[in-house]
Amino acid sequence: MNEKRTELADLGEFGLIDHLTKDIQTIHPETLRGIGDDAAVIDLGNEDCQVVSTDLLIEGVHFDLTYMPLKHLGYKSVAINVSDVCAMNAIPKQITVSIAVSNRFSLEALEELYAGIKAACAEYKVDIIGGDTTSSQSGLMISITILGVAAKEKVCYRSGAKEYDLLVVSGDLGGAYMGLQVLEREKEVFKANPNIQPDLDGHDYILQRQLKPNARLDVVGILKELGVQPTSMIDISDGLASEILHLCKASNVGCHLYDEKLPIDAKTSMVAIDFNLDPSMCALNGGEDYELLFTIDQKDVDLIASNPNFTLIGHMTNAADGIYFIDKTGSAHTLRAQGFKHFES
């Protein structure tokens, strides 16, 4: 090992991944896209591509079993992978599920987890084709890899946005984050007895957004029906601001995002205000909404604007113009990501 010691927290999660993978090159011609998008893309030698994505969920980092029922965790672990496939405009087909558990967990606990995994697979029509189950020295870890398929000309990358394209988001934002805030507050109650499952009554909408997020596979179908091919797409896992920065960087464009356009459910706004938080900031930086963020050519604006699933929230500009959040007074602020940074202490 080298003498030098650089702390992982100094790089942050994205910085670390960039550093470790920056010199990776692919050699097989069928590997059309490697690291750097929501999923890798493999040429299937016919009119279709395969997309491949993987996600790792670690207890104490990505989830807290104090308030996360195991069945919901199983469901969510599949849904967030399906979301990555949707972000490529592809249809999910198969997953592998690897689980490490300490002997703190019983067979019945794992059955609950698997019940959630199977429910999500039934919902999204995904085959469980393999996996590994092993012991860990502490806690629970879930690693899922997902395979999906799309016609070659339908695959959406992060890199296709052009100047003048319109920025669109599905559903509404900030709910998952506010659900987390409610759960964190209630955790203090549960701490007295870690075996109590959280009471999910009240705050139903935002709790569901956090505990049982829905991958927008329906959006892939709607776009197909409308005949709209997004020029770029990404799913919202780390927060709208972070994802916009990813799209702009990959596509080499700038962006104007309008505060007044942000789709925020009234229930989300009310809880945000209760917590003395600005609803717009929750929508921008909350993360885990698993909505789809995409850009469209201006010619498709009427098809998208008239569909209740979508909201136009901004437009892409020349890269040199920068990336701005335009607040309700019309003032422009440089957009910054303040999403989760797991390596910070």
Added chain:
Amino acid sequence: MNEKRTELADLGEFGLIDHLTKDIQTIHPETLRGIGDDAAVIDLGNEDCQVVSTDLLIEGVHFDLTYMPLKHLGYKSVAINVSDVCAMNAIPKQITVSIAVSNRFSLEALEELYAGIKAACAEYKVDIIGGDTTSSQSGLMISITILGVAAKEKVCYRSGAKEYDLLVVSGDLGGAYMGLQVLEREKEVFKANPNIQPDLDGHDYILQRQLKPNARLDVVGILKELGVQPTSMIDISDGLASEILHLCKASNVGCHLYDEKLPIDAKTSMVAIDFNLDPSMCALNGGEDYELLFTIDQKDVDLIASNPNFTLIGHMTNAADGIYFIDKTGSAHTLRAQGFKHFES
């Protein structure tokens, strides 16, 4: 959660996986094989199949950083996945690599790990197409999913062995296990200072078998050149005995395995005797040799018997005849697996 609590240790690793996955069915016609072999198999809609396998390595369960250099660990984590692809008679193509690390690890430590991963990918011509890197609350965890390709008629399952087929193994057995014994003995020395990397001088062969196992991708090529299509195949990760039981169960056949035929390197035998262990028992139950175990039709016996890479070690029988280990005196013993059982306390 249910009231009942069943301990995971009561089921063991294979029992747990069987229990959790026994009712899983696949719905997509292109999913040719799901759970239950070395890899899943997906129809690519042309003359080829894709094979998919995944492996999870957990610190303190599957590896011990006291004596496992991180670069070797990275190499091994790829090699064992490549081995699963080889066991399907397929060629590896792409992997995803997910890593969870605690802040105990520095960036330089992860660079070492990745250097080993990249070295193995170069060796086996595998593209790294994705992954996830995140923090953990304790220790290091590596989850790799591998994709490979084979012509449809070349894919080997565990289930194709027939009565009278011959049982063949590549390379030699027991070395990785004896390497582990030496390392465990030396660990007492390292315990005084956990930062010392193990001295790899002496016992080179068996240490290499343990620390830098070689996936037998060459065997896939040799079989192709010889024009031999194995009737069934599996790789030796848990030990010869355990793998024979898997083949027999999947193929519904019995087996006679001959002690005197077991290929054991002289260096392995010598160290086994030093440790007061029976070399044959080390070959049978040691595991981690990552050699290929396969069955062939009798018509191919001359092609295989004359090749220095292979040893004929037994033959398959009617399932009702049972599965026997024939010792050097000619006595038959029921074959039992005594491989690693990670869930035992």
